[in-house]
Amino acid sequence: MRARWALGALGALLAAWPWLAPRYFVFLASLILVNAVVALGLNLLSGYTNQLSFGHAGFLAIGAYTAALLTLHAPAVPVVATLAAAGALTAVVGLAFGVPCLRLSGLYLAMATLAFGFVITEAILNLDGLTRGADGLRVPVARLGGWALATDTARYYLVAGVTVLLVAAAANLARTRTGRALLAIRESEIAAQASGVPVARYKTIAFGVSAFYTGVAGGLFAFIVGFLSPDAFDVFMSVDFVVMIIVGGLGSVPGSIVGAAVVTVLHDSLAGFQNYRPLVFGLILVACMLFMPGGIAGFGARLARR
Amino acid sequence: MTTAALVHVIVSGLATGSVYALMALSLVIIYNATRTLNFAQGEMLMISTFVAWSVQQTFALPLGVILPVAVLAAAAVALVFERLVIRRAIGATHWDVLIITLGLSLALRAVAGLAWSHDEFPFPSFFPGRPIALGPVRVAPVSLGIIGASLALMLALAALFRWTRLGRAMRAVAQNQRAARLMGISVERVYSLAWVLAAVVGAIAGVLVAPVIFLSSKMGLIVINGFTAAVLGGFGSMPGAVLGGMLLGVLENLAPLYLPSGIRYSVPFIVLIAILLVRPAGLLGRIEPRKV
Numbered sequence: 144m145r146a147r148w149a150l151g152a153l154g155a156l157l158a159a160w161p162w163l164a165p166r167y168f169v170f171l172a173s174l175i176l177v178n179a180v181v182a183l184g185l186n187l188l189s190g191y192t193n194q195l196s197f198g199h200a201g202f203l204a205i206g207a208y209t210a211a212l213l214t215l216h217a218p219a220v221p222v223v224a225t226l227a228a229a230g231a232l233t234a235v236v237g238l239a240f241g242v243p244c245l246r247l248s249g250l251y252l253a254m255a256t257l258a259f260g261f262v263i264t265e266a267i268l269n270l271d272g273l274t275r276g277a278d279g280l281r282v283p284v285a286r287l288g289g290w291a292l293a294t295d296t297a298r299y300y301l302v303a304g305v306t307v308l309l310v311a312a313a314a315n316l317a318r319t320r321t322g323r324a325l326l327a328i329r330e331s332e333i334a335a336q337a338s339g340v341p342v343a344r345y346k347t348i349a350f351g352v353s354a355f356y357t358g359v360a361g362g363l364f365a366f367i368v369g370f371l372s373p374d375a376f377d378v379f380m381s382v383d384f385v386v387m388i389i390v391g392g393l394g395s396v397p398g399s400i401v402g403a404a405v406v407t408v409l410h411d412s413l414a415g416f417q418n419y420r421p422l423v424f425g426l427i428l429v430a431c432m433l434f435m436p437g438g439i440a441g442f443g444a445r446l447a448r449r
Numbered sequence: 450m451t452t453a454a455l456v457h458v459i460v461s462g463l464a465t466g467s468v469y470a471l472m473a474l475s476l477v478i479i480y481n482a483t484r485t486l487n488f489a490q491g492e493m494l495m496i497s498t499f500v501a502w503s504v505q506q507t508f509a510l511p512l513g514v515i516l517p518v519a520v521l522a523a524a525a526v527a528l529v530f531e532r533l534v535i536r537r538a539i540g541a542t543h544w545d546v547l548i549i550t551l552g553l554s555l556a557l558r559a560v561a562g563l564a565w566s567h568d569e570f571p572f573p574s575f576f577p578g579r580p581i582a583l584g585p586v587r588v589a590p591v592s593l594g595i596i597g598a599s600l601a602l603m604l605a606l607a608a609l610f611r612w613t614r615l616g617r618a619m620r621a622v623a624q625n626q627r628a629a630r631l632m633g634i635s636v637e638r639v640y641s642l643a644w645v646l647a648a649v650v651g652a653i654a655g656v657l658v659a660p661v662i663f664l665s666s667k668m669g670l671i672v673i674n675g676f677t678a679a680v681l682g683g684f685g686s687m688p689g690a691v692l693g694g695m696l697l698g699v700l701e702n703l704a705p706l707y708l709p710s711g712i713r714y715s716v717p718f719i720v721l722i723a724i725l726l727v728r729p730a731g732l733l734g735r736i737e738p739r740k741v
Contacts, residue, residue: 246729254680255725258718265715389548422559428552436541
């Protein structure tokens with residue numbers, strides 16, 4: 144019952160945020176939510192099926208460019224369909240990349256995904272007839288029917304709506320057959336296989352679902368930022384996503400969201416420190432993992448048990 | 450393209466590759482002993498090279514002091530990290546330690562930026578600048594120097610691991626930590642020594658490569674190439690790290706000659722993905738059998 148109240152309060156805060164906060168913080172909240180969707184997607188892959196990816200900035204880029212180009216060339220398409228298309232195309236790429244990657248594990252997979260991310264940004268840079276390459280691409284305003292999402296608040300509601308949908312889907316994972324299979328794989332791959340869970344198939348599905356989440360997030364990212372350039376989607380961005388899920392807690396839905404919020408807010412609030420920013424950020428990461436091994440979700444679980 | 454020019458490109462590729470190989474070796478040394486991937490390896494290299502350069506410039510000492518100072522600085526940084534940070538991470542998983550080393554690398558790069566700015570500095574070279582003619586082939590002495598010094602260091606490492614007590618202890622810990630402890634090996638000491646040894650190898654790589662790529666706070670990013678090389682060769686395998694490094698270096702230098710500019714930077718990565726698809730544990734890596 145208490146959990147339901149907390150959820151309700153959180154929903155109310157989410158809905159009321161644009162009236163409570165100044166304009167910049169509305170944008171920041173949108174960014175947190177987008178990162179939370181990526182972290183959720185990455186956690187489905189890394190936290191549940193133990194496949195670490197250092198290439199999710201590449202998936203985010205595919206989603207972002209798909210959404211931007213679709214809106215540019217077919218302005219009549221409603222934004223919801225655009226986002227679905229961005230997610231679907233990214234998922235197809237994810238599946239195509241995930242199948243051969245089934246043979247890889249641990250550091251080898253980390254390296255292959257890192258290489259994937261690099262190849263994607265290079266491809267965007269070189270397909271400049273389509274993506275405008277290094278000049279960057281201005282993203283047109285998203286439209287929903289006759290309604291243009293031209294303000295930060297309008298875009299925030301789009302992001303919040305999609306995020307709530309995707310978080311609800313992830314949180315209810317245990318109610319589906321696929322979800323239960325993923326949970327079983329998270330607990331023990333060998334035990335799952337012994338109980339008849341086709342591990343390879345579900346690992347591939349996890350790759351596809353993870354890419355779908357990240358692709359949708361990419362579409363949202365394109366609309367809230369308004370300008371895309373391939374160098375934004377570099378390996379540091381991919382590393383940031385990994386930081387979000389480890390600091391938040393591997394294999395945890397609330398952990399993904401909290402991790403995304405912590406990393407996004409830290410990056411933003413430390414901007415004033417200028418040259419000291421990476422120093423402070425780095426030391427916070429060290430302290431975080433020293434005092435909260437298992438991330439914030441692990442810490443929370445220990446507090447609750449006490 | 451003439452054969453002589455081709456040989457020239459391959460030699461400089463091998464030189465770059467030697468540095469990648471040393472970087473890969475230092476990652477593998479720590480990984481084998483502690484099963485952690487050290488994100489901060491590149492920044493440790495960068496800091497120790499900077500310290501050695503500052504000491505040499507400030508006190509106007511002969512160039513010869515750079516190497517020992519770099520080695521000492523690297524060993525000190527590694528000891529401090531291992532003792533004060535990594536060892537305190539009790540109950541932390543490998544993922545947690547990965548984030549700790551990432552945090553350390555960010556902090557180190559920021560510290561270097563504050564102490565020496567983020568500019569690039571020319572770094573004195575031990576080798577003459579004029580190319581040497583070997584028959585029709587002209588090669589840069591710095592390339593030969595890097596290759597020679599790296600090979601010497603690799604042989605020394607091989608001897609250390611094969612014939613010394615310490616090397617045997619490190620191999621034992623890499624194979625089976627519990628059995629090693631039961632045989633009376635202090636696993637904690639092996640951890641510390643692995644960090645120090647890796648840092649020393651990295652420092653030497655830093656001093657070798659700094660004249661070519663300039664001294665800057667960003668030079669630590671070479672760790673990504675080292676990681677690529679180690680994976681290419683098979684993570685955990687030392688001959689694999691050397692092979693992977695050399696292959697990557699030559700590939701990077703050859704690709705621009707034959708390929709359009711659009712894809713030349715992607716080639717090493719595409720080759721890497723292709724190799725991993727055929728050999729999922731790298732060229733010389735072994736797939737560990739799964740025990741149920």
